[in-house]
Amino acid sequence: MNFAVLVFPGSNCDIDCYKAVEDTVGQPVEYVWHTETDLSKYDCILVPGGFSYGDYLRCGAIARFAPVMGALVKAAAEGKYVLGICNGFQILTEAGLLPGALMRNRELKFRCHQALLQVENAKTAFTSDYEQGEIISIPIAHGEGNYYCDEATLAELKANNQIVFRYKTGENPNGSVEDIAGICNKAGNVLGMMPHPERAISELLGSADGKRMFTSILSTWREQHGAAAVN
Structure with a gap:
């Protein structure tokens, strides 16, 4: 299974995402610069957190027009997995791949700490290794979540x-x-969330609850592509 990590000017969680894929599922992963226009070789595209284009205008508003976004929209329409984390979630809403918008935090403060989440839908490609209703600990780091x-x-x-x-x-x-921390599209192959699962892959980091997001993606992909893909 081939993973891509998009990189925009101002991305700062791209390395975290890359290492998370390496350390949790051991599958091929590559950085993809924002000027690329072809994502056809990848099965899952990660849109990482950070401050793409300095968050000018508003979060994700400029990144939405990057050349790679046309390829990302195409990949999503083809059913490939797309995971947008924090600023990545903001970019996906700006691009119309997910509904709604991300505004300034209620108290107008940047929040950076562990957060407890409840798994509301354990039947997606991203959550199949979690239990319905399970409480997990995933860190947040955002001012507009x-x-x-x-x-x-x-x-x-x-x-x-x-x-x-x-x-x-x-x-x-x-x-x-309604306490929403993450949503998917109707087809279930595009997920956006503000918390950072890539920062929760080891107990040394405070939680390993994010590991199962990556194992869920790989398990679902293998199921869809038959037993031959397991090896």
């Missing part, structure tokens, strides 16, 4: 089981609507 959508969009997210993660009740760090 306040997820917002209108009532109609929220109703649609619920109806289609697109809410994948919520912050544990009473521990919402940013004011996001």
Whole structure:
């Protein structure tokens, strides 16, 4: 299984994502610069956190127009896995790959600490190794993680089981609507989340709960591609 980690000017979690793939699933992984226009060789594309293009205008607003984004939209339409983390989530909403928007945190402060999440949908390609309703510890690091959508969009997210993660009740760090921490598209192959699973792959880092996101992706890909892919 081939992984890509997109790199924009200002990305700063690209190395974390690369190492997470190496350390959790041991599959081929490459950095892909934002000027590339072909992602056809990759099965999963990671859109990492950071401050793409300095977060000018608003988070993800400029990155959304990078040359690689056309290829990313195509890959998503083809059913390839796309995982946007933090700034990556912001980019995916700006690009229209996920609904809603990320606003300034409710208290207008940058929040950087461990966060408890509840797994709301354990049947996605990204969460199959988790238990439904499980509480996991994944760190956050954001100033604009306040997820917002209108009532109609929220109703649609619920109806289609697109809410994948919520912050544990009473521990919402940013004011996001209904404690939403991560959502997927209707097809289930594109996930955006504010917490950083790539920073939770070892107990030395405070939690290893992020490892199962990467093993989930590999397991689902292998199931879809038959037993021959296992080896």
